[in-house]
Amino acid sequence: MAPQLDGFFKQVDDSTDHFIERLRKAVAIPSISAEEARRPDVVRMGQFLADELKALGVTVELRELGEQPGKPGLQLPPCVLGRYGNDKNKRTILVYGHYDVQPAEMSDGWATEPFELTVDEKGRMFGRGSTDDKGPVLGWLNAIEAHQKAGIEFPVNLLMCFEGMEEYGSEGLDDLINAEAKKWFADADAVCISDNYWLGTKKPCLTYGLRGCNYYSIEVSGPGADLHSGVFGGTAQEPMTDLTKIMGELASNDGKIKIPGIMEQVAPVTPEEESLYDSISFTMDNIYESLGSETTIHNDKKSTLMARWRYPSVSLHGIEGAFSAPGAKTVIPAKVIGKFSIRTVPNMEIDKTNELVCKFVEERFAALKSKNTLKVYPQHCGNWWVASPKHWNFSAAAKAVERVWGVEPDFTREGGSIPVTLTFEQATGKNVLLLPMGSSTDGAHSINEKLDKRNYIEGIKLLGAYLHYVAEEPLV
Amino acid sequence: MAPQLDGFFKQVDDSTDHFIERLRKAVAIPSISAEEARRPDVVRMGQFLADELKALGVTVELRELGEQPGKPGLQLPPCVLGRYGNDKNKRTILVYGHYDVQPAEMSDGWATEPFELTVDEKGRMFGRGSTDDKGPVLGWLNAIEAHQKAGIEFPVNLLMCFEGMEEYGSEGLDDLINAEAKKWFADADAVCISDNYWLGTKKPCLTYGLRGCNYYSIEVSGPGADLHSGVFGGTAQEPMTDLTKIMGELASNDGKIKIPGIMEQVAPVTPEEESLYDSISFTMDNIYESLGSETTIHNDKKSTLMARWRYPSVSLHGIEGAFSAPGAKTVIPAKVIGKFSIRTVPNMEIDKTNELVCKFVEERFAALKSKNTLKVYPQHCGNWWVASPKHWNFSAAAKAVERVWGVEPDFTREGGSIPVTLTFEQATGKNVLLLPMGSSTDGAHSINEKLDKRNYIEGIKLLGAYLHYVAEEPLV
Numbered sequence: 001m002a003p004q005l006d007g008f009f010k011q012v013d014d015s016t017d018h019f020i021e022r023l024r025k026a027v028a029i030p031s032i033s034a035e036e037a038r039r040p041d042v043v044r045m046g047q048f049l050a051d052e053l054k055a056l057g058v059t060v061e062l063r064e065l066g067e068q069p070g071k072p073g074l075q076l077p078p079c080v081l082g083r084y085g086n087d088k089n090k091r092t093i094l095v096y097g098h099y100d101v102q103p104a105e106m107s108d109g110w111a112t113e114p115f116e117l118t119v120d121e122k123g124r125m126f127g128r129g130s131t132d133d134k135g136p137v138l139g140w141l142n143a144i145e146a147h148q149k150a151g152i153e154f155p156v157n158l159l160m161c162f163e164g165m166e167e168y169g170s171e172g173l174d175d176l177i178n179a180e181a182k183k184w185f186a187d188a189d190a191v192c193i194s195d196n197y198w199l200g201t202k203k204p205c206l207t208y209g210l211r212g213c214n215y216y217s218i219e220v221s222g223p224g225a226d227l228h229s230g231v232f233g234g235t236a237q238e239p240m241t242d243l244t245k246i247m248g249e250l251a252s253n254d255g256k257i258k259i260p261g262i263m264e265q266v267a268p269v270t271p272e273e274e275s276l277y278d279s280i281s282f283t284m285d286n287i288y289e290s291l292g293s294e295t296t297i298h299n300d301k302k303s304t305l306m307a308r309w310r311y312p313s314v315s316l317h318g319i320e321g322a323f324s325a326p327g328a329k330t331v332i333p334a335k336v337i338g339k340f341s342i343r344t345v346p347n348m349e350i351d352k353t354n355e356l357v358c359k360f361v362e363e364r365f366a367a368l369k370s371k372n373t374l375k376v377y378p379q380h381c382g383n384w385w386v387a388s389p390k391h392w393n394f395s396a397a398a399k400a401v402e403r404v405w406g407v408e409p410d411f412t413r414e415g416g417s418i419p420v421t422l423t424f425e426q427a428t429g430k431n432v433l434l435l436p437m438g439s440s441t442d443g444a445h446s447i448n449e450k451l452d453k454r455n456y457i458e459g460i461k462l463l464g465a466y467l468h469y470v471a472e473e474p475l476v
Numbered sequence: 477m478a479p480q481l482d483g484f485f486k487q488v489d490d491s492t493d494h495f496i497e498r499l500r501k502a503v504a505i506p507s508i509s510a511e512e513a514r515r516p517d518v519v520r521m522g523q524f525l526a527d528e529l530k531a532l533g534v535t536v537e538l539r540e541l542g543e544q545p546g547k548p549g550l551q552l553p554p555c556v557l558g559r560y561g562n563d564k565n566k567r568t569i570l571v572y573g574h575y576d577v578q579p580a581e582m583s584d585g586w587a588t589e590p591f592e593l594t595v596d597e598k599g600r601m602f603g604r605g606s607t608d609d610k611g612p613v614l615g616w617l618n619a620i621e622a623h624q625k626a627g628i629e630f631p632v633n634l635l636m637c638f639e640g641m642e643e644y645g646s647e648g649l650d651d652l653i654n655a656e657a658k659k660w661f662a663d664a665d666a667v668c669i670s671d672n673y674w675l676g677t678k679k680p681c682l683t684y685g686l687r688g689c690n691y692y693s694i695e696v697s698g699p700g701a702d703l704h705s706g707v708f709g710g711t712a713q714e715p716m717t718d719l720t721k722i723m724g725e726l727a728s729n730d731g732k733i734k735i736p737g738i739m740e741q742v743a744p745v746t747p748e749e750e751s752l753y754d755s756i757s758f759t760m761d762n763i764y765e766s767l768g769s770e771t772t773i774h775n776d777k778k779s780t781l782m783a784r785w786r787y788p789s790v791s792l793h794g795i796e797g798a799f800s801a802p803g804a805k806t807v808i809p810a811k812v813i814g815k816f817s818i819r820t821v822p823n824m825e826i827d828k829t830n831e832l833v834c835k836f837v838e839e840r841f842a843a844l845k846s847k848n849t850l851k852v853y854p855q856h857c858g859n860w861w862v863a864s865p866k867h868w869n870f871s872a873a874a875k876a877v878e879r880v881w882g883v884e885p886d887f888t889r890e891g892g893s894i895p896v897t898l899t900f901e902q903a904t905g906k907n908v909l910l911l912p913m914g915s916s917t918d919g920a921h922s923i924n925e926k927l928d929k930r931n932y933i934e935g936i937k938l939l940g941a942y943l944h945y946v947a948e949e950p951l952v
Contacts (some may be wrong), residue, residue, distance in 0.1 A: 012676060116512045176691050215804045224768015230892020234731050235763065237771045237782050241729045241792055248724035253717045253846050255710050287711065290698015292810075295713045295847040304711050313710030315808050316717055320801065323794030323815060328691045328855045332819055334768075339799060341806060343709045370729050371771040374594030379804045405756060416706025 003155070003468035004081060005403065005461075011150035012460050019142045019454070019460065020125070022052070024117040026099075026134040027127035032099035033077070033168040042077040042164045044344070049080050049162060056144050056343035058082045061184075063283035065172030066163075075162030076172050076201045081184050084144060085106045085157040092157040094188035096420060097137035097195060097235055098166030099233065101129035101284060102445050109447045123453035128154035131243070131438035131451035136194035136459070137162055143464040155471035159188055166195070168422075174423050179199070181427040190393040191424045191432040192466070199412050203281040204401045204462070206394055207434035209309065209413030210421060214353055218246060218361055221335035222372035229330040239336045240322055242370045247338045249364055251314040255297040255307065258343070261356040265348040269310070277302040280410045290440065310412035315342045339379075343415060348382045385422045386413070391431040392476060403469075404462045436467065479631070479642070479944035481879065481937075487626035488618070488936050495618045496601065496929070498528070498618070500593040500770070500834035502575075502610040503603035509576035509644040518553040518640045521575045525556050525613070525638060532620050535559045535853045537660075541641075541648030544621040552648050553640030555659050555817065560620060561633035568633040570664035570904065573613035573671060573895060574642030577605035578921050585923045599929035605890045607914035607927040608879070610669035612935070613638055615913060619940040631947035633665055638870045640669070640687045642896075650899050660931055666869040667900045667908040675888050680877045680938070681759040682870055684864055685785065685889030686897060688860035690822035690829055694722060695835055697811035698828040699849035705806045714813045716798055718846045725815045727790040731773040731783065737832040738788060745786070753778040766916065785889035815855075819891060826857045861898045862889070867907040870952060872945035879945075911942065 010019035012019075031045035033039040050060045060080035077100065084414045104114035112118040117127040129135075140160065145185075149155050160181075177185070199205050220239035227236060251257050261317050282301055298304045307313065320337040323329045344353060361376040388394070389411045401409040418434070425432045443449045488495075501684040507521035508514040538554035580590035585603075593603040605611075617634065622709045623630050635655075641647045653661070675681050683852045696715040703712060727733050758777055764770050774780045783789065796813040820829060837852040837887065864870070865887045877885040894910070901908045913935035919925045 001855065043948055054494055056534035137649035153798070202680045213706065213806065215806070227767070228818060229789070229791035229793070229817060230689065230890070231784070231816075232767065233891060234783035234787055235773055235891075236767055237729055237731075238791060240794070241724075241727055244720045244792060245724035248717075248721035251717055251849075253713055253721065253844050255713075291708065291712055293698055295698035297711055297713055299526065307710035308707070309570070311710055313705070315709045315714060315806070316720060316798075316804055317705070317807055318716070318799030318809065319795055320799075322792075324796055324798070324800035326796060328815065328817075329793055330689065330691070333794065341705060341709075341804075343706060368729050372729075394683055414706070415709060415711075416704060431909060442848070 006151045008464050009461050011146040011416035023208050027117045029099045030115045032103050033165045038139050046164050047080050049099050058084045075299050080162040082160030090156050091189045092187040094159040094191045097134045097159045098163045098192045100164045100167050102167050104128040124450045126450045131442035132193050135451040136437040137454050139460045139463050142460045153469045177427045178421050188428050190430050193434050196434050196436045200286050201439045205410040205412040206388040206397050207412050209386040212382050213417050215341040215379045215382040217377040218338040223334040226334045227332040229332050237371050238332050239372050243336050243338050243370040246364050257314050258361040277305050308415040315338045343382050354378050382417050382419050392473035393431045393433045397466050397471050399469040400465035401464050403465050478506045484940050485937050498547050498678045503593045506591045508579050509641045518576050522554050522640050523608040526857050529558050535553040556638040558636030560633035566632050567665045570635040570667045572637045572669045574609045574639045576640045576643050576690045578643050592754050602926045607918035608920035609671050611927040611932050612802045612913040615939045617937045631944045653899050653903045664904050666906050669910050672910050672912045675758050675916045676762050681886040681888040682873050684865040685862040688858050689855045689893045691817040694814040695851040696848050699810040702810045703808040707810050714850050719814050722840050727818040733790050735836040737841040743822040750866050753781050784891040792816045820860050830854050857895050858895050868949035869907045869909045872949050873942050875945040876938050879941050
């Protein structure tokens with residue numbers, strides 16, 4: 001069945017200017033969660049959102065999250081909880097988004113004022129937070145309003161969770177989600193998160209998997225303090241020499257992980273999965289463009305997508321304690337801390353992976369017969385996440401994409417991590433869907449962040465349509 | 477023959493309080509050359525020195541060195557040139573020292589005010605510049621004054637060159653030395669530099685050699701900008717992976733240089749040299765103490781001294797462009813610059829060494845078959861220096877040490893570089909001697925820098941005695 005969406009769509013189109021105006025007001029509030037001095041603006045943005053929701057008849061509670069860890073006296077911005085509709089005969093969808101943004105200043109290289117929504121002749125709406133994540137958050141409000149104005153019954157009960165610290169580690173959110181799992185979120189039948197992007201620029205996607213991340217430190221220390229290389233070069237065993245040898249052995253430069261036992265944990269590729277990649281709208285030119293070079297490990301689309309989504313990788317991030325400034329300094333660093341991480345995938349286990357990594361690093365260090373001292377340990381670990389794309393939550397979204405965009409969506413995974421996804425899945429026990437609004441060129445954390453007008457307006461239609469198809473999906 | 481020095485020595489002893497007072501006045505002027513805001517203090521210190529010299533009858537000229545390179549409008553402090561005596565029948569000795577100091581603040585961890593000379597019950601005189609290099613510089617003034625007060629004829633003509641930028645790369649000095657080589661410095665028969673330290677704490681040494689230093693950068697670049705390791709880990713070739721592999725191959729952790737052709741340039745050890753090391757006052761406990769650990773490459777004195785003085789070494793200093801802060805950041809750095817240096821010794825040639833290093837790094841990179849881009853180049857190079865310890869300049873100093881300290885000095889080399897040494901040798905064509913005043917535990921560039929009262933007072937006697945023995949050395 002196809003729900004009657006035409007009235008809703010027409011209302012969205014007719015409200016375009018109004019919806020852009022709402023986004024303009026939101027972008028104008030510089031709700032930068034990473035900057036302490038902007039905390040009042042973050043709070044103001046949460047209040048703006050709450051007021052807009054209340055005006056639409058949504059029941060709203062602002063949940064205070066207490067002081068920011070490590071910042072005595074600095075209150076976290078509230079989490080905005082909303083409920084729209086309470087009909088036992090309807091499904092209930094829990095949606096998540098965030099109202100804080102990344103830092104932005106003209107001096108970073110913006111072409112326009114970052115906190116002034118600026119629409120160009122191509123319909124690109126520039127402004128910090130336009131695509132990440134104010135546009136998608138307001139999408140839900142706009143969908144509710146268009147239903148009201150068109151006189152169309154809202155197809156589901158909607159629960160909302162909009163936080164204000166996403167760009168600064170979602171401080172306090174996990175505790176809130178777990179605390180509300182059996183309270184505010186108790187009725188949720190499924191979860192929908194709009195905080196990611198299409199794989200490219202042409203075709204929408206539905207995202208059903210994310211890699212995890214285990215982040216490690218390797219500390220090598222020896223001398224009591226930094227040394228002068230003239231005096232001690234050739235007589236002291238240098239921690240940097242040990243460390244670079246070990247870091248150089250973690251992976252080959254064509255991406256092969258050299259730590260035994262890691263690849264053995266990776267789920268085998270099924271013929272079904274094998275067939276998925278060819279049809280996905282993605283080309284090597286896409287990655288060359290985003291990379292700014294052609295220095296890829298693989299030369300074909302399928303290997304590249306598999307490497308990003310379904311295989312683990314090792315990245316070397318840097319070294320703490322060594323000389324890192326421009327110029328020359330003849331220091332022998334006394335203690336250096338190498339940082340690297342492994343992106344994890346099914347069926348890798350965090351503990352098992354940590355054990356293999358530490359064992360390998362310790363063995364390689366032992367082989368050096370160094371007099372220096374080694375410590376290796378995980379700094380933080382977040383698990384991978386994979387949902388079932390066969391669930392009605394995904395089927396409904398796929399139908400909505402076909403209806404709004406006229407194409408079947410790509411079913412994709414992502415290489416990065418969105419930890420809240422796993423938290424929602426574990427706390428509610430329900431299927432989680434990532435339903436992106438913006439495209440791959442939106443520059444979420446960069447200068448000149450934008451959301452295309454088309455992605456915003458069709459995106460509002462998509463959210464509404466998704467909820468109608470959710471209502472029609474058969475019970476399982 | 478042994479010159480009659482008793483009257484001079486007695487006068488030095490009698491003037492102890494006066495000489496310490498002179499050092500106190502000098503230490504009180506925070507002549508920090510590295511801090512722009514302290515430039516007036518550096519100039520004030522130069523003026524203080526000039527005034528003290530003039531009061532002793534020394535002819536003084538303050539040579540302006542122009543603006544500091546890269547700092548328009550900031551004048552370099554003047555170089556203080558002095559001449560004491562102009563007797564054609566006497567030898568002429570050119571002495572060098574510097575009147576600027578390293579930065580110092582209580583908050584760095586000093587136990588006493590760094591710019592207030594504080595003498596403890598053990599006779600340790602704490603204060604920035606006490607040993608490096610205000611004590612040694614004032615030593616020459618004190619030696620002149622003691623001769624005058626004791627009514628003893630000064631045995632030589634003394635030329636002086638005291639600079640104010642030594643702790644900031646001796647900006648402007650090379651040009652001045654070369655310009656004055658045939659003018660102010662034209663009469664010099666030999667050069668004496670007091671800007672280094674005893675090998676240990678018990679026995680004076682005379683230093684006749686220094687290692688050189690070739691400093692290199694290895695740049696590896698690929699992507700157009702820093703990348704997110706979630707999105708690009710496993711798909712982009714990472715410059716850090718290439719760089720750590722190459723840096724890890726430069727040396728073994730027991731100090732062996734793995735760049736072919738380097739060791740082949742090193743002068744062989746002669747039986748004569750071989751026999752020198754055993755008698756030198758130095759123990760493994762000395763290096764363990766200065767290292768703050770027992771993480772030495774060698775376990776015996778002779779190998780350790782040879783590794784410091786007469787063999788080249790490779791030190792890895794750090795990486796520019798990678799993540800270097802505490803904590804965790806999931807970045808794939810787009811461009812990383814590894815910094816390392818080779819300490820050079822006779823008969824290594826700068827150009828040949830650079831060629832071997834670049835060839836090796838390029839070959840190792842080529843073997844990686846990476847798509848990234850490599851650049852390797854020397855940042856700066858300074859040659860090694862070795863003087864003849866058989867020269868009368870050294871013989872005179874050795875006799876002075878025996879007379880003042882009652883022991884034969886160790887003839888030593890140093891692992892580090894003092895570039896001005898080579899400049900003086902090349903500009904004047906004369907023998908250069910390094911005659912240290914302070915001991916190895918003075919902490920020249922550290923907190924709680926000190927000069928022992930004994931080293932200061934006996935050091936003044938040593939400088940005077942040295943000049944008397946210089947006058948007695950047979951003509952060659």
